[in-house]
Amino acid sequence: MTMGKSIPRLARPYDREAMDRAFREEGAVVLTGAYTAEECDTYVEQVRTYLDEHPDEKEYAANSLLAQFQGETTVTMHQLIGAIDCAPAMVLHRDIVDAARRLLAPLSETILLIIAEYMGRYPGAPRQQMHRDTFSWQHAPFGENPVALSVMCAMSDFTKENGATWVVPGAHSGSPVAPPPDWSEAVQVEMAKGDALLFRQDLFHAGGANTTESDVRHILSFGYQVGWLRQVENSLLSVPPEKVREFDPELQELLGYSHELVLGLYKGGPPQNALKV
Numbered sequence: 001m002t003m004g005k006s007i008p009r010l011a012r013p014y015d016r017e018a019m020d021r022a023f024r025e026e027g028a029v030v031l032t033g034a035y036t037a038e039e040c041d042t043y044v045e046q047v048r049t050y051l052d053e054h055p056d057e058k059e060y061a062a063n064s065l066l067a068q069f070q071g072e073t074t075v076t077m078h079q080l081i082g083a084i085d086c087a088p089a090m091v092l093h094r095d096i097v098d099a100a101r102r103l104l105a106p107l108s109e110t111i112l113l114i115i116a117e118y119m120g121r122y123p124g125a126p127r128q129q130m131h132r133d134t135f136s137w138q139h140a141p142f143g144e145n146p147v148a149l150s151v152m153c154a155m156s157d158f159t160k161e162n163g164a165t166w167v168v169p170g171a172h173s174g175s176p177v178a179p180p181p182d183w184s185e186a187v188q189v190e191m192a193k194g195d196a197l198l199f200r201q202d203l204f205h206a207g208g209a210n211t212t213e214s215d216v217r218h219i220l221s222f223g224y225q226v227g228w229l230r231q232v233e234n235s236l237l238s239v240p241p242e243k244v245r246e247f248d249p250e251l252q253e254l255l256g257y258s259h260e261l262v263l264g265l266y267k268g269g270p271p272q273n274a275l276k277v
């Protein structure tokens with residue numbers, strides 16, 4: 001029983017050592033005020049507008065392999081980077097990208113964006129099964145150093161009632177398919193709009209049940225992984241190269257226009273060459 005255990009919360013300017021210690025000890029950290037209220041509102045509005053204008057997108061997400069895990073009362077949108085104008089800057093959050101680079105450095109020279117998705121967990125959303133996000137790579141090695149970092153950002157307040165994310169402090173480093181701990185070990189991470197929960201992908205966690213009448217929990221979910229593992233979202237296909245050309249070179253790299261030693265080469269050289277006109 002991890003009575004009294006909780007996830008450390010850091011305010012700006014975020015202390016790097018405290019962040020890294022939290023990843024080692026609890027497997028997670030909350031960065032309070034990672035995004036402004038205005039950034040959150042813009043994000044929610046841009047996603048809403050996009051989904052209204054592209055009903056096919058909702059349909060596709062509702063039938064996707066990932067949706068089966070999220071339930072009917074969750075609206076999901078994948079591939080935000082090419083479609084939602086504010087998304088590129090949000091995933092390039094300096095403190096978050098730097099934290100990912102530090103955390104993943106023991107196992108990889110380069111990092112990649114795993115996925116960037118919107119989730120709206122509506123009233124009635126059930127509590128998820130407790131899981132490790134490393135279930136995406138069931139055959140990858142696991143241990144002291146993680147292969148990926150998940151980021152769950154509160155684009156509206158996360159409360160106990162609307163299903164704030166459950167995590168089990170310290171339940172990291174194990175196998176992607178190990179049985180989950182008992183729910184009595186889990187704590188709910190309430191967050192104010194703009195806060196971000198960063199956790200090693202091998203930490204047990206789950207979305208909570210939304211038991212409210214009308215409170216939608218709006219989420220920006222993304223993450224970074226070591227450069228030699230296959231990404232969950234195929235960003236090279238989902239973001240048109242014309243668009244990628246306009247992005248910050250660091251975002252190009254994170255989408256997959258990069259190589260880890262000899263992995264990912266284009267015509268024997270850096271894949272960034274494919275973006276040259």
Ligand SMILES: O=C(O)CCC(=O)C(=O)O
Binds near residue numbers: 121152164165
């Ligand atoms: O809803 C949440 O807060 C967590 C979501 C999650 O873990 C998932 O969809 O895999």
